[in-house]
Amino acid sequence: MFERPETGERTVLVHVYFPEGTGQEDLQEFTELVRSAGATPVATVTANRAVPDPRLFVGRGKAEEILAAVRAQQADVVIFNHTLSPSQERNLERLLSCRVLGRTGLILDIFAQRARSFEGKLQVELAQLRHLSTRLVRGWTHLERQKGGIGLRGPGETQLESDRRMINMRIKMIDRRLEKVERQRDQGRRARARAEIPTVSLVGYTNAGKSTLFNALSGADAYAANQLFATLDPTLRRIEVPGVGPLVLADTVGFIRHLPHDLVAAFRATLEETRRADLLLHVVDAMDEEKLAHIEQVNAVLAQIGAGDIPQIRVYNKIDRSEIEPQLEFGEDGLPARVWVSAVTGAGLDRLAEALCGHFHGRQVHGWLRLPAAAGGVRSWLYTIGQVLSERVDEHGDWWLEIRMAQRNFDRLMREAGGDCDFHPADSAAIVAGTAQAS
Secondary structure: OOOOOOOOOEEEEEEEEOOOOOOOOOHHHHHHHHHHOOOEEEEEEEEEOOOOEOOOEOOHHHHHHHHHHHHHHOOOEEEEOOOOOHHHHHHHHHHHOOEEEOHHHHHHHHHHHHOOOHHHHHHHHHHHHHHHOOOOOOOOHHHOOEOOOOOOEOOOOOHHHHHHHHHHHHHHHHHHHHHHHHHHHHHHHHHHHHOOOOEEEEEEEOOOOHHHHHHHHHOOOOOOOOOOOOOOOOEEEEEEEOOOEEEEEEEOOOEOOOOOHHHHHHOHHHHHHHHOOOEEEEEEEOOOOOHHHHHHHHHHHHHHOOOOOOOEEEEEEOHHHOOOOOEEEEOOOOOEEEEEOOOOOOOOHHHHHHHHHHHHHOOEEEEEEEEOOOOHHHHHHHHHOOOEEEEEEEOOOOEEEEEEEEHHHHHHHHHHHHHHOEEEEOOOOHHHHHHHOEO
8 A cells, every 4th residue: 555645746647538428537627636636747648548448447558658657757646537446546556656546536635635624524534435445455464364373363354354344433423423414504404494595506617716706795705716626615604685685605615527426425415505505606617618518517416416406597707807798698588597707806796696686586576565563573574584675654553564575485474474464566556555654
């Protein structure tokens, strides 16, 4: 076994081109991933194959070429831009005499560096352990002896079995801790649901500018940098959008091609914020030449976690790097569909607010609600959820509240309030009568 690569280690990159439709990966993105892990690429070896070699992933001749690059550059680690089987990793390490990582191991290493919260660290450790459990190798064989003779009888359990048992015990313990964290998150979601505050989740390909946009909208200081997976731990903030009221804005981990299944499973609690959101802001790097492919990758992951049917507004970010003007486009259903903004300069954020307003107003009720003086609890609840735009009191002491709220919340209000209140749409002539009597 070789030690895990540390920051600044010299790295040889290996990228194999396969026929279209058989798991193509992007070489430039791979290089950025390696740099994000803190390694220093010193050589890149490419190859063309129809299918991976079952023993070394690449052919024997290409493996010798990689070995020559390792020796010439005095490299410490070789990283493949592909998923390697446990046997392929061991065979390559034996041939190259250095540490070998696949794409999954590389992404796990980056996540381990980025995790800051208790939950994030647990999720990364869980993904690492699940990945490691398939890559245990035989070691400490002197403890496994079953030969006869004094001093030659081992404990019976092989070191491999012992390692696997300890890993499984640790996985179970982390699962229990994450279940507790998930219950706490559920409590927060239930509290927001009781207050009827919609949740808007930022999703998108990694390094599309989600955290910068999150900071611009919420005034938070979440970490943002021009690197892949700069943000790992989810962040939630309550924001006020003119004409909409309070929203909960959630910043989540960025997606990438072929996001490891272990990560998707480990981050189920984090991704639950996305799965239960009322609206997704799909952030896209407007200047990225691969943006169409990245959009497809993000939608594929969303479908994988059960969020494929949630309404989306696509936000094209980073227009400050081009001549594109801020703009808002509507879909065939008449609802906002695409917005062009710059999270850095703030250009187009007013259009994004307009899009949010248009989206939620499409399913909202706007008008005047008359409440008797005895309905103070209903009035207080409306103010708590931030749905009151203005208020008047008429000569009879009744409240006239101008409200704007989701249709489902309005239906619930009318059921609970019963005959104690009257509602008049915003364009109703009854408003004139009601406000004419207001003091």
